[in-house]
Amino acid sequence: MSRHGPPGTARSGRARTVLLGGLGVLVTLGVCEALGRAGLVRREDLPPVTEVLARAAGLAADPLFLDGLLATARAWASGLGLAVGLAVPAGLLLGSVPAAATAARALVEFLRPVPSVALIPLVSLLLGSGTATEVTLITYASVWPVLFNTVYGLGEVDPAARETLRAFGFDRFQVLLRAALPATAPFIAAGVRIAAGTALVLAVATEILAGFGEGLGTFIAQAGNATDGTVDVLAGVVWAGAAGLAINTALVAAERRLFPWAPEHRARTAGAAA
Template sequence: MRRLRVRQELWLGVLGVLLAFGVCEAVSRAGLVRRSYLPPASEVLARAVELAGDSVFLDGIGVTLRAWALGLGLACAIAVPLGLLLGSVPLVGAATRTVVELLRPLPSVALIPLVSLLLGSGTETEVTLIAYASVWPILFNTVYGLGETDPLAKDTLRAFGFGRLTVLLRAELPATAPFIAAGIRISAAVALILAVATEILSGFGEGLGIFIAQAGLATDGTRDVLAGVVWAGALGLVINGLLVRAERRLFPWTPEHRETAAQGATR
């Protein structure tokens, strides 16, 4: 049943993409919107495919992905230990709650001038902003996952004389791991958005965002802008798909993946 539902969702997603493609194509071809504002979707797609053979453009993609990976990795290195600390020691969580709630709503894009002033213009600024924005989903998912740990498992370990660290490593961390993975998946999308947005707003260097920003300044750059957006969306789709697949392989015991794993075992 779940496999059938997944296939239905997949085909509905494909149908939605084809419908949007057709609408954009028809609107442009019919002249309802000037082609300088909205080129035909077929031309945009053709340009996006053409960019796959442009070594300079692909180098820019590599720069963006490198900043994305560094920022997301830094966010994981900060958020997971901090979340475990805040979630397992109530006193620390209560003491830092105000600071966390004060910092969390601050948009990373608004911090670009300050971070650029402190770190200069370059990868360091981009990675810092990506990490700042990506920390929060991982941090809160970690804290929430600790709160959802089965009390019986923790009480059993304590009854056998195990200390807090052992309870954390043997009971709480395995139970929290799926929540952490979900937070990383959410942060991966946030990190990609920040990577491209930071490049666009900074206006210098290399990367996918720089390509989009420079295309936007060209006389007939709308097609290139939209082609860059298609690439950004495709990257996000691929990254999310890979992370979802990794979650299913690493945590098959979770309710949302258990049925899929059982069906795969019976094939």
């Protein structure tokens, strides 16, 4: 039997959550459809939802649109991968070496509040308006959630586990690998999930502001400049939202499978079983 109740109860709780979430989406779409059909909002500003969804579905058969979507996905994955590769080692260093954390504090606090979008003109000037700029901005924006979650996770490691390993003669690096890193892994995973959403926002926003090249944001920007392009703009937004939802769902499922003991997932399991 599950710690939080029978497995069937947990499954029914999750099904209820999905059902209620789907109901909320349907109600929202129905309200938007009614506003568009009733003429309470100008059709140019808010086309009927059915038209937008039909256009979004039709884009799945457009090779040019799919090529742009893949270009956005490549930039997103490259930037996120670089951010994780930089932030995890940096977070482990700052979280385990107090002198390094003190030395880096001023620089981190100076750079962290700078909006990534504000750096688009500067990075474009230095690197051009291609993929390099997009990946650089995605990396910059995505580093912070992973970095701070890693540092925070190290602070939550049980001191008794560290001291036990040290008592058996393990050095600092071995303690980090055997105790600190496994305990910090759920926090790192949560940081990656947050960073994944941030990376998608930056990927699309950079393409929109660039206004040329290829990508989902470029499609939205060009549709916005076209006559009667509102349906295409909203169809592109639907794709962006669907991509974000799919990414978050996949990462949450991976976290739940890899780290079922994490407090966040224990709470979700208990809530689903209630």
